[in-house]
Amino acid sequence: MASVTVRGWALCTVSLLNFAFVFVSGVDFIRFISFRAIYHNITGETTLCQDSILWSVALQDSSVLRSLVVDLGLLALFTTQHSLLAWSPVKQALQSVLGVLNRTVYCFTTALALQILMRYWQPVTGAPCLWSVRHVPWSIWFPLLCFSLHFLCWAIICSILMIFDYPELLGIKQVYYECLGLGDPLSQNSPRAQRLLSHLRHPVCLELGVVLWLLPAMSLDRLLLAGTLSTYLALAHSLDKEDLAYLCVQFDSKMQLFAEPPQGSINTTEGDDGNRKEK
Secondary structure (H helix, E strand, O other): OHHHHHHHHHHHHHHHHHHHHHHHHHHHHHHHHHHHHHHOOOOOOOOOOOOOOOHHHHOOOHHHHHHHHHHHHHHHHHHHHHHHOOOHHHHHHHHHHHHHHHHHHHHHHHHHHHHHHHHHOOOOOOOOOOEEOOOOOHHHHHHHHHHHHHHHHHHHHHHHHHHOOHHHHHOHHHHHHHHHOOOOHHHHOOHHHHHHHHHOOOOOHHHHHHHHHOOOEEOHHHHHHHHHHHHHHHHHOOOOHHHHHHHHHHHHHHHHHHHOOOHHHHHHHHHHHHHHHHO
């Protein structure tokens, strides 16, 4: 019994440490992909690009090409990790070795790949921007508009992750169920829910697309980042009309749950109405 208890505590500790690392990586990713890019343009001035340099000259610059090669390698590292560990043969092999920690290790390696990408990303400062908002008053208002829309998109993304069972997404629920002897939490979902999760675990394509592309200035390295991640999102998911219908039903049920007043307030109101009628 003691060995089971020690094993359970060890699994919970690993899962919680992974949650902390994933959370920190998520915050860093928001700063890297969204707010840092807007901050450089908040006054309408940017040092990310050199508009005086011709494209023909910039694309022959060794420093520009070197930065693009490094960035492309970092993106290849992330997409390879994210796809290889989700491939069925590899996933089953890891499941047999890691057991209940399979999802935890997947999330940890994803966060680690993101940290490597953000740490070693090379901005391309020796090429012109594809676009740059510099003229008053848009040089002030457009970055603020981008900031507001980015904030809204990240709020929606966080809300969707909460609706999609965030503890299960990070592998925490799997460890909890294992310690209680409840089995795999995914097996207790409805067939439609399992079908949806098999097609896409985090359906945030539209919001992430807005965050990737809506910027006051689009540099060459940001174009590479936005184009690669957008293409990867478009090719990775296989959602269909049945999944969309299921999502709409789940969304409506959640909204109805939040819109319903507490049961106590309903009873109180009905009691007050009854007292008024008696009087």
